[in-house]
Amino acid sequence: MRAVIVNQPGGPETLEITQLPEPEPAAGEVLVRVAAAGVNRADLLQRRGFYDPPAGATPVLGLECSGEVVGVGADVDPSVVGQRVAALLTGGGYAEYVAVPLGQVAPVPGDLDDVAAGGLMETAATVWSNVFETAGLTAGEVLLVHGGASGIGTTAIQMAVAAGARVVVTVGSPEKAQVCRDLGAERAIEYRTTDFLDELKGADLRPDVILDIMGAAYLERNVRALATGGRLVVIGLQGGIKGELDLNRLLMKRASVTATSLRARPAHEKASIVAGLVTAVWPWVAEGLVRPVVHSTFPLERVQEAHQVLEDSSHTGKVVLTLGTAD
Numbered sequence: 545m546r547a548v549i550v551n552q553p554g555g556p557e558t559l560e561i562t563q564l565p566e567p568e569p570a571a572g573e574v575l576v577r578v579a580a581a582g583v584n585r586a587d588l589l590q591r592r593g594f595y596d597p598p599a600g601a602t603p604v605l606g607l608e609c610s611g612e613v614v615g616v617g618a619d620v621d622p623s624v625v626g627q628r629v630a631a632l633l634t635g636g637g638y639a640e641y642v643a644v645p646l647g648q649v650a651p652v653p654g655d656l657d658d659v660a661a662g663g664l665m666e667t668a669a670t671v672w673s674n675v676f677e678t679a680g681l682t683a684g685e686v687l688l689v690h691g692g693a694s695g696i697g698t699t700a701i702q703m704a705v706a707a708g709a710r711v712v713v714t715v716g717s718p719e720k721a722q723v724c725r726d727l728g729a730e731r732a733i734e735y736r737t738t739d740f741l742d743e744l745k746g747a748d749l750r751p752d753v754i755l756d757i758m759g760a761a762y763l764e765r766n767v768r769a770l771a772t773g774g775r776l777v778v779i780g781l782q783g784g785i786k787g788e789l790d791l792n793r794l795l796m797k798r799a800s801v802t803a804t805s806l807r808a809r810p811a812h813e814k815a816s817i818v819a820g821l822v823t824a825v826w827p828w829v830a831e832g833l834v835r836p837v838v839h840s841t842f843p844l845e846r847v848q849e850a851h852q853v854l855e856d857s858s859h860t861g862k863v864v865l866t867l868g869t870a871d
């Protein structure tokens with residue numbers, strides 16, 4: 545089968561299409577023929593050699609895909625063969641076939657096509673597990689999303705609004721600010737020209753929950769911005785890994801700081817997150833309240849260009865690779 549591997553750590557030009565044997569589904573796994581695979585920022589880090597796959601995972605890139613179940617391993621009911629699914633992967637999505645634990649696939653929700661479904665799982669699972677399961681966002685609360693126009697951000701806005709929360713975001717341009725407002729964000733703060741802390745001071749928008757992708761660079765301001773009882777969840781470290789935490793401020797606000805990585809979680813935790821998505825989020829997708837914002841698609845052969853789009857941050861929402869029927 546065709547699959548994308550990293551020739552040597554570096555820029556997009558180091559991505560290479562190669563021929564690999566089709567994976568064999570192990571016990572408890574299904575084999576998916578991939579129709580489309582989302583590109584995530586983590587893939588760029590892996591390509592550069594900063595985010596190695598967990599032990600035992602395939603070196604083929606790709607954390608999510610859509611496709612059809614075409615085979616099963618031992619202990620899996622063969623009646624799932626033929627089902628159209630979206631899958632949360634530990635790797636392997638940039639290929640014609642991928643083997644994945646049954647608990648990490650779900651039927652494609654609503655009327656999503658293969659491309660949209662291919663860019664759904666990683667962001668939906670990340671937002672669900674962090675904003676809802678860990679931080680417990682509830683209706684009427686305020687969520688601050690850093691990078692509102694990212695794949696993660698566009699999903700977070702829609703899911704929070706669907707849950708009845710109010711949303712404020714940070715973004716890099718007026719055009720991206722408009723997209724976020726169109727998705728339901730009450731305010732979009734342009735981080736290149738405005739300090740989000742200044743903007744939120746005095747506004748009726750103190751965040752109860754912050755979904756952060758900047759890490760160290762925003763740690764102090766995030767803690768200052770939080771409402772009493774606020775919850776800061778760090779999922780990205782684009783602004784560095786080591787910062788200073790003012791514990792007194794945290795203590796006086798009875799606030800919390802958490803950091804998580806979805807990829808590193810064991811299969812049973814991923815299965816539990818996917819089950820939560822099917823119950824809580826798939827109805828929102830079916831109602832049209834949540835759907836991946838697809839910026840552009842590229843056939844697998846043009847994977848280098850797809851990575852360049854994310855490198856340039858010229859996208860809003862998701863970039864998706866297409867294979868076979870979705871080409």
Ligand SMILES: NC(=O)c1ccc[n+]([C@@H]2O[C@H](COP(=O)([O-])OP(=O)(O)OC[C@H]3O[C@@H](n4cnc5c(N)ncnc54)[C@H](OP(=O)(O)O)[C@@H]3O)[C@@H](O)[C@H]2O)c1
Pocket residue numbers: 583584585586666670690691692693694695696697714715716717720735757758778779780781782804805806807854857861
């Ligand atoms: N921990 C986990 O389990 C997990 C899972 C998935 C994703 N993530 C992380 O979530 C982040 C988003 O992932 P993605 O795939 O959605 O990436 P993406 O679409 O490439 O988005 C990256 C975003 O970073 C924003 N950004 C850059 N500098 C910023 C700043 N100073 N302030 C605010 N935003 C800034 C960009 O905003 P503009 O384009 O508007 O400039 C862009 O929207 C990444 O850091 C990724 O590693 C973590």
